[in-house]
Structure formats: C-alpha cells, structure tokens
Amino acid sequence: MSKRLLLLCLALGVILLQGCATGKSASAPTDMAADQEYEESYDDQNGAYPDSIEGFNRGVFSFNDGFITYVFSPIDTVYTGFFPPDVRAGFGNFYRNLGYPVRLINALLQFKFDKVGKETASFALNTVFGVGGLFNITHNMPSLHSSPEDFSQTLAFYGLGSGTYLVLPIIGPSTLRDAVASVADSMVHPLSFVTPDSAKYALIGHDRGNTASANLPAYKSIKEESFDHYTSMKDIYFQYRIGLEQE
Amino acid sequence: MKILLFILVLLLPAPALSQGNPTSYIRANVDAVVAILTDPELAGEENRGEQLRRIEAMVDNFFDAEELSKRALGQYWKIFTEEQKQEFQPLFLKLIKQVYLKKSINYNDEVVHYNQEIIKSDTLAEVYTTVTSPTLNVPIIYSMIRKDVSWKVYDVSVENVSLVKNYRSQFRSILQNNSPDHLIATLRDKTNE
Numbered sequence: 001m002s003k004r005l006l007l008l009c010l011a012l013g014v015i016l017l018q019g020c021a022t023g024k025s026a027s028a029p030t031d032m033a034a035d036q037e038y039e040e041s042y043d044d045q046n047g048a049y050p051d052s053i054e055g056f057n058r059g060v061f062s063f064n065d066g067f068i069t070y071v072f073s074p075i076d077t078v079y080t081g082f083f084p085p086d087v088r089a090g091f092g093n094f095y096r097n098l099g100y101p102v103r104l105i106n107a108l109l110q111f112k113f114d115k116v117g118k119e120t121a122s123f124a125l126n127t128v129f130g131v132g133g134l135f136n137i138t139h140n141m142p143s144l145h146s147s148p149e150d151f152s153q154t155l156a157f158y159g160l161g162s163g164t165y166l167v168l169p170i171i172g173p174s175t176l177r178d179a180v181a182s183v184a185d186s187m188v189h190p191l192s193f194v195t196p197d198s199a200k201y202a203l204i205g206h207d208r209g210n211t212a213s214a215n216l217p218a219y220k221s222i223k224e225e226s227f228d229h230y231t232s233m234k235d236i237y238f239q240y241r242i243g244l245e246q247e
Numbered sequence: 248m249k250i251l252l253f254i255l256v257l258l259l260p261a262p263a264l265s266q267g268n269p270t271s272y273i274r275a276n277v278d279a280v281v282a283i284l285t286d287p288e289l290a291g292e293e294n295r296g297e298q299l300r301r302i303e304a305m306v307d308n309f310f311d312a313e314e315l316s317k318r319a320l321g322q323y324w325k326i327f328t329e330e331q332k333q334e335f336q337p338l339f340l341k342l343i344k345q346v347y348l349k350k351s352i353n354y355n356d357e358v359v360h361y362n363q364e365i366i367k368s369d370t371l372a373e374v375y376t377t378v379t380s381p382t383l384n385v386p387i388i389y390s391m392i393r394k395d396v397s398w399k400v401y402d403v404s405v406e407n408v409s410l411v412k413n414y415r416s417q418f419r420s421i422l423q424n425n426s427p428d429h430l431i432a433t434l435r436d437k438t439n440e
Contacts, residue, residue, distance in 0.1 A: 048416065048419065049416075085382075089381075089382040092382075136382075139379075139381075139382070139384065140379075142360075142377070142384075145384060221349065225342075225346050225349075226417060227414075227417045227418075227421060227433060227434075227437065228417045228420050228421060231416050231417045231420045232413055232416070232417050234416070235412065235413045235416035235417070236408050236413060239407060239408040239409060239412060239413070240406060240407055240408050242407070243406065243407025243408070244407070246407075
C-alpha cells in the first residue's frame, strides 16, 4: 500500500513539474521562441555555401540551361510522347532497383543496419514480385522506405567536407566530393559490368535521360519561381544533399 | 485531495486545452483544398479561374506573412524600414501563395499521410506529412507558429528543401549588391506576371 502511495506521489510530482515547466514558457513573451529560432535560422548558413569557382560555375550553368531548353526539352517532348508515364516510371523503378549494391555498400560502410535491412527487403520483393524491378511494389510499404545512401554521404559520415560547389557540363549541380564519389559509386554499379561497352553506355545514358525527363517539370517550375535561378538551384542542391546526409 | 486535483487541472499544459492542434489545422486546410479540386461542379478548363479563386481564399489565412518575410530576409530584416517591411510582407505572401497554388492545381489523386507532429514549444510546431502518388512519395514538412489562437504556416519543406531558406539565399545574393527597394520592385514584377 505504501509502495503504491509512493508511486502515486512520484507520478503527481512529475506531472506537477511538467505543468510548471510548460506554465513558465507559456508566460514568456510569445515572440521569444520565434525570435530565437529566427536568429538560429539565419545564422546556420550565414556564410552561404562554398562556391569558390562561381564564375566558372555560372558559365557552365547557363550552358546547361541552354542545353536543357534547346536540346533536351525537344527530345523529351518526343520521348514522353512515345512512352506513356507508366512505362517511364517502370524504367525508373528498374534502374533504381538495379542500384541496390551501391546503396547497400554505403549503408554498410556507415553502419546503418536498419537501412541495410530495408534496402535488402525492398530489393528482394521488387525483383521477385515486381518483375525484375519494373514495378515498385514496396511503394506502398512505408516501413521499407529509406533515403538512398551513396559514397559521398559515406565520406561525409567519416568527416570529409563537401568541398566547393561544382556545376558539371550536362550532368549539372554537384560538389567536389559528390563528383569524385559518384565515380566510385559508378564502379560498383551493376550497369558498369555490362558488355559490350556500347550497350553499357546506352543503358547508362537511358537511365540518366529517363531520370532527367522525370525531373524536367520540377526544373522548369524552379526556374519560373526564382529570382536568381543559379543561386536557387545551388541552395536546393545543398539543402537536399545535407538532408540526405542527416538521414 | 479535491483541491489538489483542482490545482493539477489548472497546471495542465495550456496547448492541451486550447482549440485545434497543428496537424488538424493542416488536415482541415488540405482537405478543403482537395474538396475544391475534386468538386465535379468545378471540373473542366472553363472553371479553372473559379477553382483558383476559391483555393486562394482558402489559403489566405494559411500562412503568417510577417513570419515568412522575417525568415526569408534573415539578417536583412533589420535594415528594412517599417514602410519597406509593410510593403514587402503582402508581396512575399502573394508570391508564396502563387507557388503553393501552382503546386496544388497539379493535383492528381495524391493521398496525404500525416506521419508525425513535433511540438517544439508552446508557439512552434512541425507537421510531417507524405504526399503519395501512384509513382512517388514526397515528404513535406510544415513549420508552424502560433501567435494568437490559431496555428499558421511559416515554412514548407519538400524533400528537406525549405522554401523560405531557398528564398533567403536568393534575397541575400540580391541584397548584397542592391537596395531593399530594388528587391521590393523585383518582387512586385514577379507577382504581377
């Protein structure tokens, strides 16, 4: 009986303390919390993102923009007219499923064993029941979703900084670390083992083109909604990559 | 004992007693917008204008204009005069609404899942959602603030990319070489397009 009483007292004590704590912050000016976060929210990247070769990058960026507008977009119109959305999504699923070894190795290198499990289960289910990965049957299984790991995130995990922002011709936004790491990733990607070379490059080209086609509407709306297209894309790239690193 | 209980009730966290929580606020708003978009009476190209007007009215109170502006301008907020701030806020709100409207008009039977709600303090919260279409799952986070009774949105992050942070980067690069008035003029042009 006395034990129960003690427990009750403890529970009441905890509730009381909580009440006091919340009561206290409630009485503080409402603006304080907002102000504090607003200070934080602009301090975090006050120095902006590293871009030591901005002149070069801007040059390549406007070349790429011209390429997208005058070369890629017309080709994309033909491509999307020829293949219906479902088929293009199927291509995307297939290539994503094929990239499993890259994600697996990098999840292992970062000791992210929950991701190893999720990736492996998704790969097995989509390969077996999704006709070799053409159908993404794990799409409706939120418990199997995980953000993709790559070698650049592995390098970040071990403390390597991103290096400067780098806009690559045709390929687009990257950083020094991302560019080098993507070469390493491509060496363990199953597509790199395809022979002959002509077939290998055709498949890699199709993978890239199909992904770019899926991203084209987003690219166009970013361009439309921005004041400074170059800065907007750079910011989106860094925010997205940092988000991936943290997951 | 009764007195003790009475005191305990008084000490309950205030948000638990106040009306509406962040998630229900987002849910009500999203549901209302989806209802307009799927309304059979408003189907077809000729009703597009009416549809847009109704959604616009719906999202009018969805965002907190001052908070959006403060955060998008960051350290530059302080160099804006009171007049410039008053001019900037409605223009920026208009821009954000336009961006939001354009996204919702592309609605294609997506389903919104409400995953998590993080109450950061009495006045700040985050609502984590996933928008699921037949081919994609897009994580969207609504950052919210409560200044009076109701919660309002001050930032939306899609795939970890914050809309407000993105505009902050751009405004910073503009304001490094230009005056606030120049930015306001640019913003006015942009929203009148």
